[in-house]
Amino acid sequence: MKAVVVECDYQNPQVERLIEPAKSLASGGIVVFPTETVYGIGANAFDGEACGRIFRTKGRPADNPLIVHVSGIDMARTVCDLDDRWVPKLVKFWPGPLTVVVKSSPSVSAEARAGLETVAVRSPSSPVARALISLSGVPVAAPSANLSTRPSITDGDSAVTELGDLVDFIIVSGRSPLGIESTVIDLTSTPVRLLRSGSTSLEDLEKVFGKIEVTDTARGIGEDARPLTPGSKYRHYSPVRPLYLISRNQAISIGNDDRFSDYLFLCSDEVAGKIRNQSFRLGSETDLDGVARNLYYAFRELDQRNVRGGFITMFSGKGMGLALENRIRKATSPLPPAISSLIEELSN
Ligand code: TXA
Ligand code: MG
Numbered sequence: 001m002k003a004v005v006v007e008c009d010y011q012n013p014q015v016e017r018l019i020e021p022a023k024s025l026a027s028g029g030i031v032v033f034p035t036e037t038v039y040g041i042g043a044n045a046f047d048g049e050a051c052g053r054i055f056r057t058k059g060r061p062a063d064n065p066l067i068v069h070v071s072g073i074d075m076a077r078t079v080c081d082l083d084d085r086w087v088p089k090l091v092k093f094w095p096g097p098l099t100v101v102v103k104s105s106p107s108v109s110a111e112a113r114a115g116l117e118t119v120a121v122r123s124p125s126s127p128v129a130r131a132l133i134s135l136s137g138v139p140v141a142a143p144s145a146n147l148s149t150r151p152s153i154t155d156g157d158s159a160v161t162e163l164g165d166l167v168d169f170i171i172v173s174g175r176s177p178l179g180i181e182s183t184v185i186d187l188t189s190t191p192v193r194l195l196r197s198g199s200t201s202l203e204d205l206e207k208v209f210g211k212i213e214v215t216d217t218a219r220g221i222g223e224d225a226r227p228l229t230p231g232s233k234y235r236h237y238s239p240v241r242p243l244y245l246i247s248r249n250q251a252i253s254i255g256n257d258d259r260f261s262d263y264l265f266l267c268s269d270e271v272a273g274k275i276r277n278q279s280f281r282l283g284s285e286t287d288l289d290g291v292a293r294n295l296y297y298a299f300r301e302l303d304q305r306n307v308r309g310g311f312i313t314m315f316s317g318k319g320m321g322l323a324l325e326n327r328i329r330k331a332t333s334p335l336p337p338a339i340s341s342l343i344e345e346l347s348n
Contacts, residue, residue: 022135040142
């Protein structure tokens, strides 16, 4: 199958171009579309067969549920049991990059929620996604539009390259403005629990929801024996080429050593300015939002360059920092002994 590729302006979508993709969604089709975080691969959440096709297309484990995208509170009520006390809090973040896990309505296909009693719901702010959901008239179950284990897709060209032969429509609207997935919180637990860090900051959430319990998996440190969020137990977000985490000082040292000239250094503008080897500038150290926008894009760039692998430095802190730290940890592998002894030699 060859997907029909539809170009659409992100801010002011040409609604007439979305009519066919919306019809396709409503009648069992699979449509890739841009959200403010990353591109999604969507199907009608009520249609078990269509949702099943998403799992097969991505190679996604069947026990990892999808996020259901809705146009707002009213549509959310058709897919879940939404306690009235959450509504005033939710509308502070919706539309936007916050996903909430709540009790599911039976109407949501078992495939979309991977057989769980709960469902993950979010109302995206992307004007294209909003127009598409409204036109289709159905809630859209959509995981990130990458093949399973690969980095999420944050630009239309990568969506066409990776999924062009596998879906019905691909709506292309340039680079995703945020670049990292939505934050996922569990509203069925007290206190509210952070299941996945993301584009809505913990600090902003706590102002509205009170103290939030942060699990180790949400930080990216270790894996829970019984994961609270099924997605956390799988390898994720990784480039195909090996990517190693090193410190800022190590980057400056080996980034100027010829033995590492066939590696790509993913680092801040500040570090890139101090090294001679090939680098990909993620953005300024003082602009974590900018780094988030570029991170997955850089992972894909690493796979396209003719290099042996990559090195990346850590970004952490408030705001986007928590999500960046989690994604970087999940994407990197331990340094092989040969490389770590070379690094050690250089720093002596
Ligand atoms: O920004 C985003 O969230 C993007 C765009 C497309 O909206 N979507 C996305 O979906 O990142 P996906 O499938 O890649 O991640 C969904 C996450 C997974 O970690 C999954 O385990 C978790 O949400 N999840 C879904 N339903 C859940 C549930 N009922 N309970 C706990 N975790 C759930
Ligand atoms: Mg994903």
